[in-house]
Amino acid sequence: MSASALRALAVAAAALAAGSALADTNLVAEGRRLYLDGQRADGTPIEGRRPGGPLLAGRDLACVQCHRPSGMGTVEGVTLVPPLAGDILFTPGRPPAGHQPRRAPGMALEDHAFRTRPAYDMASLARAMRDGVGAGGATFDLPMPRYRLSDREIAALAAYLRQLGATPPPGLEPGVVHLATVVAPDVPERQQQAMLDVLGRCIASHSPAEGSGRRAWKLQTWRLSGPASGWRRQLAEHQRRTPAFAMVGGIGRDWAPVHDFCEAEGMPCLFPNTDAPGAAPASSIYLWPGVALEGRLAARHLLDQPAPPRRLVQVFAPGDIGRQAADAAFGAFAAERKGARRLDVAPGAPLPALTRDDALLLWLTPAQLKVFAGHPPKLPAGIPVLVSATIGELDRVSDPGAIRTIFSNNLRVIYPFDEPNQRLARMVFNLGGWMSGQGLALARETERTQGNTWSACLVTARALYTLPNPASRAALIERVEDAYAGAVSTAFPRFTLGPGQHYGSKGGYLMKVGTDGKLVPDGDWMVP
Amino acid sequence: MTSKPFFTVRVTAAILLILLAVPSGLWAADDHSHHMHSLHAVSSVSRSEASYTMPAVSLRNQDGVSAAFPALVDDGRPVLLNFIYTSCTAICPPMTRIFAEVREGLGADRARVRMVSVSIDPEQDTPARLKAYARQYGAGVGTDWLFLTGSDAASSAVQKAFNAYRPDKMGHTPVSFLRRAPGQPWVRLDGMAQADRILAELRPMLAK
Numbered sequence: 001m002s003a004s005a006l007r008a009l010a011v012a013a014a015a016l017a018a019g020s021a022l023a024d025t026n027l028v029a030e031g032r033r034l035y036l037d038g039q040r041a042d043g044t045p046i047e048g049r050r051p052g053g054p055l056l057a058g059r060d061l062a063c064v065q066c067h068r069p070s071g072m073g074t075v076e077g078v079t080l081v082p083p084l085a086g087d088i089l090f091t092p093g094r095p096p097a098g099h100q101p102r103r104a105p106g107m108a109l110e111d112h113a114f115r116t117r118p119a120y121d122m123a124s125l126a127r128a129m130r131d132g133v134g135a136g137g138a139t140f141d142l143p144m145p146r147y148r149l150s151d152r153e154i155a156a157l158a159a160y161l162r163q164l165g166a167t168p169p170p171g172l173e174p175g176v177v178h179l180a181t182v183v184a185p186d187v188p189e190r191q192q193q194a195m196l197d198v199l200g201r202c203i204a205s206h207s208p209a210e211g212s213g214r215r216a217w218k219l220q221t222w223r224l225s226g227p228a229s230g231w232r233r234q235l236a237e238h239q240r241r242t243p244a245f246a247m248v249g250g251i252g253r254d255w256a257p258v259h260d261f262c263e264a265e266g267m268p269c270l271f272p273n274t275d276a277p278g279a280a281p282a283s284s285i286y287l288w289p290g291v292a293l294e295g296r297l298a299a300r301h302l303l304d305q306p307a308p309p310r311r312l313v314q315v316f317a318p319g320d321i322g323r324q325a326a327d328a329a330f331g332a333f334a335a336e337r338k339g340a341r342r343l344d345v346a347p348g349a350p351l352p353a354l355t356r357d358d359a360l361l362l363w364l365t366p367a368q369l370k371v372f373a374g375h376p377p378k379l380p381a382g383i384p385v386l387v388s389a390t391i392g393e394l395d396r397v398s399d400p401g402a403i404r405t406i407f408s409n410n411l412r413v414i415y416p417f418d419e420p421n422q423r424l425a426r427m428v429f430n431l432g433g434w435m436s437g438q439g440l441a442l443a444r445e446t447e448r449t450q451g452n453t454w455s456a457c458l459v460t461a462r463a464l465y466t467l468p469n470p471a472s473r474a475a476l477i478e479r480v481e482d483a484y485a486g487a488v489s490t491a492f493p494r495f496t497l498g499p500g501q502h503y504g505s506k507g508g509y510l511m512k513v514g515t516d517g518k519l520v521p522d523g524d525w526m527v528p
Numbered sequence: 529m530t531s532k533p534f535f536t537v538r539v540t541a542a543i544l545l546i547l548l549a550v551p552s553g554l555w556a557a558d559d560h561s562h563h564m565h566s567l568h569a570v571s572s573v574s575r576s577e578a579s580y581t582m583p584a585v586s587l588r589n590q591d592g593v594s595a596a597f598p599a600l601v602d603d604g605r606p607v608l609l610n611f612i613y614t615s616c617t618a619i620c621p622p623m624t625r626i627f628a629e630v631r632e633g634l635g636a637d638r639a640r641v642r643m644v645s646v647s648i649d650p651e652q653d654t655p656a657r658l659k660a661y662a663r664q665y666g667a668g669v670g671t672d673w674l675f676l677t678g679s680d681a682a683s684s685a686v687q688k689a690f691n692a693y694r695p696d697k698m699g700h701t702p703v704s705f706l707r708r709a710p711g712q713p714w715v716r717l718d719g720m721a722q723a724d725r726i727l728a729e730l731r732p733m734l735a736k
Contacts (some may be wrong), residue, residue, distance in 0.1 A: 066618040076618045077701035142620045142720045498615040
C-alpha cells in the first residue's frame with residue numbers, strides 16, 4: 001500500500017473514531033437528560049405509569065427522583081431503591097460479603113432481588129424499563145414506573161449509567177480518603193484553634209484504622225492568607241498539589257471565595273463555621289443559611305407588625321457580611337410591602353432623622369455596636385430596632401441587657417440559635433465528656449464553634465462509614481443529607497437535612513431583653 | 529502491519545452502522561398501557577382498625593392559616609390522611625400521586641371528603657413550600673386537601689397519635705388513614721395502598 005493511501009486511511013480512521021466518540025458522547029448526553037430531567041433528546045417529556053396509576057410525564061418520572069444524582073439509590077423506611085451506577089447493572093447482583101439470609105422459625109428474609117439477579121443486557125434492561133420485570137424475573141415494586149422508551153433511549157440510559165461514578169474522584173485512594181479543612185485569616189485565632197482542636201481529634205478518633213480493610217481518613221489543613229480575592233487561587237493550588245475528596249468543617253467570615261471554589265470543583269464542603277454561606281449550594285452543605293436568614297427573620301417580624309414600616313434603615317460596614325443580611329432583609333421585605341424603601345448607612349456616618357415609618361436594623365460587630373451606642377440617635381417612640389445576634393456576638397455576652405438601655409423597649413435581637421441555657425446544656429451533655437477526655441474544654445467564647453465542628457465531624461463520619469462503591473462525591477453528599485441526626489451538638493434547636501436540603505437549621509427567634517437583662521424569646525421559633 | 533489499521537477502520541465503521549441502525553421511537557402506546565394495567569403491584573397492604581386521640585396542637589395549612597388539628601380533622605366529613613414531606617424522594621411522590629388519583633376518582637364527591645397530608649419535615653416544609661407541592665399534584669387554591677405544617681413538636685405529636693412516628697424521617701413507611709366520622713375508628717392501610725384500594729374503603733363511608 002502506498003504512503004499516500006496509508007495516510008488517507010489514517011485520516012479516515014481518525015474521522016471514524018472521532019465520529020464514534022461523538023456518538024458515544026451524544027448517547028451519554030441523551031441518557032443524562034432522561035435520567036436527570038425526564039426529557040427525551042427532542043425535549044419532550046418521557047412518559048410512563050405506575051401499575052394501576054395514571055399516565056405520568058416528565059420530571060416526576062426522572063430516574064434521579066429515586067435513584068439520586070449518584071445513581072446509588074436510597075432506602076426510605078422499608079422501601080429500597082437499588083443502585084445503578086457504573087457497571088452495577090451489567091454485572092450479576094451479589095449479596096454483601098459475609099452476608100447470610102436472615103431466618104427465624106417460620107420465616108426467612110431473603111435478599112432483595114437486585115442482589116441475586118443476573119447481569120442486565122440491553123434486552124433485559126428494556127424489559128425492566130418498559131414492563132417492570134427485573135433481569136432475574138422479579139416484578140418491581142410499585143414506586144418504579146413502567147416507561148415508554150425507545151431502544152435508542154434504553155441504550156442512552158445504559159451509556160449514561162455506565163459512566164456514572166466510573167471515574168475515581170480526586171482524593172480517594174484504595175486505602176485512604178483525603179479530607180481537607182480550611183482556615184481563613186479573617187476570624188480570631190482562638191476560634192481557628194477551637195475548630196482545629198475538635199476536628200483533628202474527632203477525625204482521628206473516628207477514622208477506620210489503617211489496614212482495617214476500610215479507607216482511613218487523612219485530614220489536611222488548608223490555611224488561606226492575604227486578601228480574600230486571592231483565596232480561590234490558593235484553594236485551587238492546594239487541591240492540585242494534595243487533592244482532597246471533601247472538605248469538612250473549616251472556619252472563615254467571608255466565605256464567598258471558598259463557596260465558589262467548592263461549587264466549581266463539585267467538592268462536598270461540609271458544615272464550615274461561617275456566618276455567610278453562599279446561596280443555592282449544590283455541593284456545599286451548611287449548618288445554616290447565615291446572616292441572610294437573619295435578614296429574612298427581620299423582614300418577617302416587621303411585616304407581621306400591625307403597621308409595618310415603609311423604610312428599612314440599615315447600618316452595616318460595606319465590606320463585611322452585614323451587607324448579605326441587609327440585602328436579604330430588604331429583598332424579603334419589599335417582596336410583600338409595596339413601595340418599600342431602603343437606606344443604607346455606614347457605621348460612624350450620621351443617621352438621618354428617623355420617622356414612625358422607619359425601622360432601624362443594626363448589622364454591627366461588637367465594637368461597632370459600642371461606638372454606635374456611644375452616640376445614641378434620637379428615635380421616635382415605638383419604632384422597631386433590630387440587632388443581629390450573630391454579627392453583634394450577642395449570643396456570647398453575659399449581659400445583653402446593657403444594649404437595651406442604649407436603645408428602646410422596641411429592641412429585638414435576631415437570634416437564630418437555641419435559647420442560651422438549653423444550648424449550653426445540650427453542648428455539655430453531648431460534647432463535654434468527649435472533650436474533657438481529649439484534654440479540651442468548652443468555653444463560652446468558643447462553644448458555638450466547638451459544638452458545630454463536633455457535629456460536622458459526626459455527620460461526615462456517619463456518611464463516610466456508609467459510602468457505597470463506586471464512591472463518588474455525589475454519593476457522599478446524599479449520605480450526608482441522610483445522616484443529619486448525627487448533628488447533636490450544634491448551636492441550633494433543630495437541625496434537619498433531606499434530599500437537596502443544604503442548610504441544617506432554617507429558622508430563629510426574635511428575642512427581647514427580659515427584666516433581669518437576659519434574652520428571652522418573644523414568640524415562637526420562626527421559619528421565614 | 530498494514531492490514532491492522534485497515535481492520536480497525538472496518539470494525540469502527542461497523543459499530544457506527546449498527547448504532548445508527550437502532551430504531552428509535554417505536555412504541556405502541558395503546559398496547560403498552562393496556563399491558564401495564566394488567567400488572568399487579570407487589571407491595572402488599574395490611575388493613576387494621578384503631579382509635580386514635582387527636583392531639584390539641586395547632587398546625588398551619590398551605591395558605592399559612594393556623595387551626596387546631598382536631599378541628600381540621602373533625603369537620604364531620606370522612607377523612608383521608610397521610611404523612612409526607614416535600615423533599616422526600618422514593619415514597620412520598622407516589623403516595624401523593626395516589627391521593628391525587630383518589631381525588632380524581634371521587635369526581636363530584638370530592639368536596640365530601642376531607643383530605644389531609646401532614647408534613648413530617650415541618651422545619652423545611654413552610655406553607656409556601658407546601659403550596660408549591662400541592663399545586664404539583666393538582667391541589668390548587670380552595671381545595672379540600674389540606675397540607676399541614678407547624679412546629680416540630682406539633683408534627684411529632686400528630687405522628688405519635690397515629691402510631692406513625694419515626695425519629696428519623698428517612699425511616700418513614702407508606703401508610704394511609706381513613707375515618708368515616710368523628711368518634712368512629714380509623715382504618716389504617718399500611719403499605720403503598722393504591723387509589724382503587726383507598727376508594728374501595730372510602731366509597732362506603734360516603735354512602736348515606
